[in-house]
Amino acid sequence: MNNTLLEVDGVSVTFDGFRAINNLSIQIAEPELRAIIGPNGAGKTTFMDIITGKTRPDEGKVIWGERNISLLKMSESQIAQQGIGRKFQKPTVFEAQTVRENLAMALKNKRGPFDVLFFRSNPSIEGEIVELAEEIGLQDALDTPSGILSHGQKQWLEIGMLLAQDPRLLLVDEPAAGMTQAEREQTTEILVRAAQTRAVVVVEHDMEFVRRLNCKVTVLHEGSVLAEGSLDHVTANQTVIDVYLGR
């Protein structure tokens, strides 16, 4: 594949003797929508931690972009500036601040303290914020403190903040957790639309949700790839059934 955006190659991580990730190799193209499934402890979240710089692997390579840069030497903020956005399992928005402030902070602008100190909003930026809010269905809640939003709205706000960063790669950890049926459908739509122009990696437990995403699926087990392919393909795999679906 020559449109590979992210290449994880032979990565291993050990926590106190426990091998969370074991010789893991995954390639993500751009654009692409990819779902990662696997039982608890399969290393899904650790995989995201490695890409975003939160965890340093013991061995292996993480290569990014056309110029094949290694992400392993970079800090979290540098990796984020490269164009990798992450949504956490628990919605983490800044609850003391309004939806507008949350989105404004995430918008792709210069990130240095002095750039931010002298930053002044303008109509085009305000327009971008309103557009994003419409995308995530929060256009009427722009000046609401995000702490009083519903659980599903917080999840969307966080997705909106991700989109505001305009990342090339979006890592989304369990976006549908705790959502109602209607909310799930809208979330699916947002993710599918986002994946038309960029790479989106969704970690999910919920098989129904993954089916709706209708994309290539990677099954993780004990820190490495067990199977890869369409959902029907991997769910037909006997080992996958044994370790995951059969339970």
Next chain:
Amino acid sequence: MRKTFISQNPSVLWFLAALGLFTLIVTILSEGFGLGIVSTSFIKTLGKTLCLCLIAIAMDVVWGYCGILSLGHFAFFGLGGYAIGMWLMYARTETIVVESLAGNIIPPTEQEVIDAIGTQIFGVVGSSEFPLIWAFADSLVLQLLMVVLVPGLLALVFGWLAFRSRVTGVYLSILTQAMTLALALYLFQNDSGLRGNNGLSGLQNIPGFEATPQATISIVFFWASAFALCAGYLFFAWIVSGKLGSVLRAIRDNEARVRFLGYHVESYKLFVFTITAVVSGIAGALYYPQAGIINPAEIAPIASIYLAVWVAIGGRGRLYGAVIGAAFVSLLSSWFTGGGAPDIPLGFYTIQWTDWWLVLLGVSFVAVTLFFPQGIGGLFDKLVRKQP
């Protein structure tokens, strides 16, 4: 669509109006200019209180907005005081020495004058040599620069080391406390070059204004303090009301998340830590000429802890809260410890406020933390918001 900074922050205007009115009333009532109802020593107390309000808003920005509980900001305050104190002491001693040597038949050489100043200043610690750190003491401009540079550089270096190692929370508080304790202990030594535990004194005498009565000097310093508080308030209100304030509050609430948004959290912390240290230094440089004396006890860790208590009682995360807290608690403190409060005889025991004030302060701190986590400023907010 775009609003000006002031119209977005009506509380800034209210605060400045209140400060202006207060300054005017105090000036009219003062001995120096008007009716003489307020004594000169009380003018000094009020002027000092305004300086404490200034360091309190700096503390509020670093703690209430950015979430860094610094227990060392009084070190920067003290350093600012020492920096200006060196010039005040040097210039005044120089005047005295030159006057006393003027009677000599042979005019004194420059070196003789400097030696005599050295003996005057350092005789108390058994020395007469000027240490290297006094190199610029004869220049007001350079010492004013030191007021800003010394606290700023210390904060920059200390903050850089601490933040890049990702020291946070209570560990950072301990580290800042260790810094201020180390500095105080160092200054207590006689060979520290700043007169050990004697500190610098006679700072209320402003060189060149020997003939001006203290009544006038005190009111001028009161104005200067009010102006500095006004400028500091505007500056910090501007910082925290914009996008930077948004990022700072985000760092306070969840700094890991801010990192994943692409912000280099450490630079922000360093920026805030340094800028508030500089403002603390300026506050100290205005405070100590009104206090008249500075010694190492002033920068003992307890001072910085009081500062945190003022801001907590006043209400974190709102600048006027910090001002209310600092003014209220420090004035109350001088009332209680200065013998203003009447003792309470219980028959079997008499409550003397000089001893019991600290207990009262401690109890109110606990009470505020438990029952009004938003502090006095929070109560204020509720009152204002009730009106449509």
